[in-house]
Amino acid sequence: MTLFEKIANHEIPAKIVHEDDDLVAFHDINPQAPHHIIIIPRRPIASINEVEPNDAELIGKMVILAKELAQRLGVSDSGYRLVFNCGAQGGQTVEHVHLHLIGGRQLHWPPG
Numbered sequence: 001m002t003l004f005e006k007i008a009n010h011e012i013p014a015k016i017v018h019e020d021d022d023l024v025a026f027h028d029i030n031p032q033a034p035h036h037i038i039i040i041p042r043r044p045i046a047s048i049n050e051v052e053p054n055d056a057e058l059i060g061k062m063v064i065l066a067k068e069l070a071q072r073l074g075v076s077d078s079g080y081r082l083v084f085n086c087g088a089q090g091g092q093t094v095e096h097v098h099l100h101l102i103g104g105r106q107l108h109w110p111p112g
């Protein structure tokens with residue numbers, strides 16, 4: 001079982017901000033900005049490389065939830081960033097697909 005499945009199952013504590021049948025969202029343990037939320041599907045797809053066409057609705061739900069959480073956090077107007085890291089050079093460290101929602105400060109481009 002992946003670390004994030006254990007968080008979704010409440011086997012590892014996390015500050016969960018949203019749960020539904022498909023998705024769980026929680027605070028990142030090592031936040032990179034004042035707001036840093038991780039959004040995961042309950043189903044443990046390893047990475048974006050493993051996403052299939054019939055996952056389109058699920059991935060879309062992740063983006064819609066990110067938008068809603070950004071509104072709840074009050075960063076919709078100031079701006080925020082959504083990131084899927086994929087693979088080693090993409091910076092992915094947990095092999096359970098996840099969307100980072102990062103906001104609350106000026107973010108820079110390109111990322112490091």
Ligand code: 5GP
Nearest residue numbers: 014026027028029030038085091092093094
């Ligand atoms: P990645 O580097 O794979 O894109 O993102 C993984 C994220 O998960 C990192 O930002 C890291 O801080 C976060 N993370 C790793 N372990 C834990 C944990 O046990 N709890 C929480 N809440 N976040 C974690």
